[in-house]
Amino acid sequence: MPPDECFQLDDGGQPVTCTQQPDGTWTPDSSPFAPHPLELATLGFLVVLLLGVAGTVWRVRAARSMARRAGLDQGEAVRMALASEDGLTATYLASSLRGTPGAAPVVRDTATRLRELDRLRSEGLVTEDEHATRRAAILDDV
Numbered sequence: 001m002p003p004d005e006c007f008q009l010d011d012g013g014q015p016v017t018c019t020q021q022p023d024g025t026w027t028p029d030s031s032p033f034a035p036h037p038l039e040l041a042t043l044g045f046l047v048v049l050l051l052g053v054a055g056t057v058w059r060v061r062a063a064r065s066m067a068r069r070a071g072l073d074q075g076e077a078v079r080m081a082l083a084s085e086d087g088l089t090a091t092y093l094a095s096s097l098r099g100t101p102g103a104a105p106v107v108r109d110t111a112t113r114l115r116e117l118d119r120l121r122s123e124g125l126v127t128e129d130e131h132a133t134r135r136a137a138i139l140d141d142v
Helices: 037-070 074-083 087-098 110-122 130-140
Strands: 019-022 027-030
Touching: 037 074, 037 087, 074 087, 110 130
Parallel strands: none
Antiparallel strands: 019 027
């Protein structure tokens, strides 16, 4: 019969395992590798916490980067990104609609615009009426 020690719990709260030796004696051999349930819960909590912090840092950096490229207020972008699940999407959309600051529209001279209009007419992409209307509008801008 194993000794009472074999029916106790070890320091980690796990039952002690006893092995009978060939000479008939019993020796307790608690596994040093068996994690305590509280240790597993703590480890799980720390992993979830770390993932949450990493996700928040990523959201903040992404919002700031998008806002900076679009010339938006970075603080507002971060607040929006952290305010709701859709906040980062809203920041992305706002920065996309805003475009890049300082990007001036391409201005073509009158001659270039008229040549392009003539080319479109010769390729059959605009009718004679459309050509005449657009030509008058281009010349009115001069």
